[in-house]
Amino acid sequence: MTRCYLDNAATSWPKPEGVLTAMDRYHFELGVAAGRGATRAASEVDTTIARCRQRAAQHFNAESSDRMVFTFNGTDSLNVAIHGCLRPGDHVIASSLEHNSVLRPLSELRRRFGIETTLVEPESNGRVEPAKIRDSLRPKTKLIALLHASNVTGIVQPIDDVGAIARDAGAFMLVDAAQTAGHLPIDVRNSPIDLLACPGHKGLLGPLGTGLLYLRSGIEQHVASFRQGGTGSLSEDDRQPDRLPDKYESGNHNAPGLFGLEAAMEWLEQQDIAELHAHELKLRRYLMDGISSSKSVRLFAADLPDELVVGVLSFVVDGFDPQEMAAILDQDFQIQVRAGLHCAPGAHRSLGTLEAGGTIRISFGPTTTVEDVDRLMDALRQF
Numbered sequence: 001m002t003r004c005y006l007d008n009a010a011t012s013w014p015k016p017e018g019v020l021t022a023m024d025r026y027h028f029e030l031g032v033a034a035g036r037g038a039t040r041a042a043s044e045v046d047t048t049i050a051r052c053r054q055r056a057a058q059h060f061n062a063e064s065s066d067r068m069v070f071t072f073n074g075t076d077s078l079n080v081a082i083h084g085c086l087r088p089g090d091h092v093i094a095s096s097l098e099h100n101s102v103l104r105p106l107s108e109l110r111r112r113f114g115i116e117t118t119l120v121e122p123e124s125n126g127r128v129e130p131a132k133i134r135d136s137l138r139p140k141t142k143l144i145a146l147l148h149a150s151n152v153t154g155i156v157q158p159i160d161d162v163g164a165i166a167r168d169a170g171a172f173m174l175v176d177a178a179q180t181a182g183h184l185p186i187d188v189r190n191s192p193i194d195l196l197a198c199p200g201h202k203g204l205l206g207p208l209g210t211g212l213l214y215l216r217s218g219i220e221q222h223v224a225s226f227r228q229g230g231t232g233s234l235s236e237d238d239r240q241p242d243r244l245p246d247k248y249e250s251g252n253h254n255a256p257g258l259f260g261l262e263a264a265m266e267w268l269e270q271q272d273i274a275e276l277h278a279h280e281l282k283l284r285r286y287l288m289d290g291i292s293s294s295k296s297v298r299l300f301a302a303d304l305p306d307e308l309v310v311g312v313l314s315f316v317v318d319g320f321d322p323q324e325m326a327a328i329l330d331q332d333f334q335i336q337v338r339a340g341l342h343c344a345p346g347a348h349r350s351l352g353t354l355e356a357g358g359t360i361r362i363s364f365g366p367t368t369t370v371e372d373v374d375r376l377m378d379a380l381r382q383f
Helices: 017-030 040-060 074-085 100-113 130-135 159-169 255-269 273-291 322-333 345-351 370-380
Strands: 068-071 091-095 116-120 141-147 172-176 195-199 211-215 297-300 312-317 338-340 359-363
Touching: 017 040, 017 255, 040 068, 040 255, 068 074, 074 100, 074 141, 074 172, 074 195, 074 211, 091 100, 100 116, 100 141, 100 345, 130 159, 141 159, 159 172, 273 297, 273 312, 273 370, 322 338, 322 359, 322 370
Parallel strands: 091 116, 091 141, 141 172, 172 195
Antiparallel strands: 068 211, 195 211, 297 312, 312 359, 338 359
8 A cells, every 4th residue: 555645734745856867967967056056067056056046036936046046945944034134132923833943043142132022812713913913012123924824724914914014014024935935826025024934845846955035125234144154166275155045055055956946846837826726725624624514523613714724733532642643643544644743833832732732733735636535534534
């Protein structure tokens, strides 16, 4: 029996074939560092990485490709943004739904520098009410951070409304697009987004070890470099370059990873993002309809319209710890899911699943099929 992969919110699989081909080409035929040589191989590496940056800018409709900074994952992107723009005494507003990639940097800065944080609780429908964000503003509010969609429930948050509040207040808007990049159309130029962070290995279908951070034009003046070091440019100066993207890209790039990400984004350019999203929502609805009558399965965020969710669904099975059920699905049915708290304790607190160990999460991708969902439903009917 082949495995049934339903954990695309953790990392997408399988990747487009071109991703593996591109990475193999780097490893077997090139193998040199980016921005560190004048050989023909180095020139090809530099050209491919520049093309990856351009594809990323086009995907998000950024003002220019140098607005797209390469990082090592979504967590790294968020840390660059959060550590870079906050100073002692600043106030931050975020939601309680945030991933630990936001919550833990804020907690560290609170302990280290006295950063003040307000966490806004969601409404009963799982969405953050923009008015609550507005009511939480203070004179020293520097940053508003909000995930685009929950990695636990898939619920999409009102980032444009919240971004407008941030802009009116003179605060920066940071969007965590880990669960929406590659799944939903995102237009940073025409949305009130100052900073957008995402991994390259989830909806963008690239390999692990890749990430992106978008910075709106001019905001780099307010975001200090998170790390300093060699950039292959201005090497005679002991100060970190101010220009983008060098300011935030110290050390060697993950060249094989960026070769893979470039190929993945080329594949995405040939698709219709809205159609990919519709495919995943169709599978989500199919799964919900198939197990909604079960007496042992309890679904979360199952009553929201499709325009307010992405292809993520959480549930619990009565009588089973989520981790236990996930192990059974893997060992007995070769169905791979994610169980637990998903690094988002506040989201589970709001669902009432924190003390019980979280939920079982299903997440769909471009290659997930109806047959995959049928396998899961057939397995769940046995409990």
